[in-house]
Amino acid sequence: MLELLTGTGLATAAGLNAYVPLLLxxxxxxxxDVVSPPGGWEWLTNGWVLTVLAVLLVLxxxxxxxxxxxxxxxxxxxxxRPGAGGIAFGAGAASQTAVVTDPGAFAGSGQWVPVATGVLLALAVHAAKALARPVxxxxxxxxxxPVLSAAEDATSLSLSLAALLAPLLVLVMLAAGGALWWRWRRRRRARAEAAPQDATSAQVRHGGGATTPP
Incomplete structure (x- = not known):
């Protein structure tokens, strides 16, 4: 259970910022000694890999x-971001951490299963982020x-830390994030529905309503 929350938190964080969870x-x-990556994922601790990730994070x-x-x-x-989410879920869910000392069967059931799960999670978060930003x-x-971006970076870092140090917090953070997203979407829909009515009212006030034929 905890390893799934670890992977979920890291993959979700990657949907906001691809490099924060991988670098952390x-x-x-x-x-x-907080994290011990499993076999096959030790390359994440390589100095050159960390340097590249740090540069990409700055960019x-x-x-x-x-x-x-x-x-x-x-x-x-x-x-x-989806690729980073797959890596983060695969490596994170199978890692020994300060909380997860014995990753369960899901993490070791075959690397493609957690990786595919991470790809889908990160893709969903990225899609929501990409749709919201132009609006x-x-x-x-x-x-x-810049304000929203800074908030996303902070959320990505917080999710990554929670995933590795206190996985149960991931549930709380995801629930709060989902509630905020739903509220934003609801307000946007309400404004879109109210816009035609406001335009019609303004037209009537300015004498632009329909005229009676002679």
Whole structure:
């Protein structure tokens, strides 16, 4: 159970920022005893891999905060984030951590199963992020991009830490995130439905309503 929450948290975090969970997983595995990556995933702790991930993380953080550039970045990340989610789930769910000392059968049932699960989770989160960003940019004239991006980065880091150190918190964070997403979608739908009515009312107030034929 806990290893599934670990993988879920890391894959979801990768849907927001591909490099945060991978860099954290590799760094903790290399320099601490908190994480012990399983066989086949030790390459995440390699110094060169960590350096590349750190550089890519910096580029991602900067690009995602520039209106217009963030959309191009999301297009590119449509492949990267799901792939990172698969790696994060596969490596994280099978790792020994401070909480999970004996990963269960799911993690060791074949690497493609957890990897495929991670790909789907990260893809779903990425899709939600990519759909929301243009709306936020349009309604805030681009001012909301850096704020939302910073919140996404912080959420990705928090999810990754929770997944590795306190997996049960992943459930709470995912529930809160889902509630916020549902509320945002509901408000957006309500505004879209109210817009035609407001336009009609304004037209009538300004004498633009239908005229009676002579």
């Amino acid at each position: 997983l590799g760094a903790l595995g290399r320099w601490t 991602e953080v900067v690009a995602d905060k520039v209106p217009g550039v963030d959309h191009v970045n999301d297009v590119v990340q449509s492949v990267v 936020v940019n349009a309604t805030t004239f681009g001012l909301g991009a």
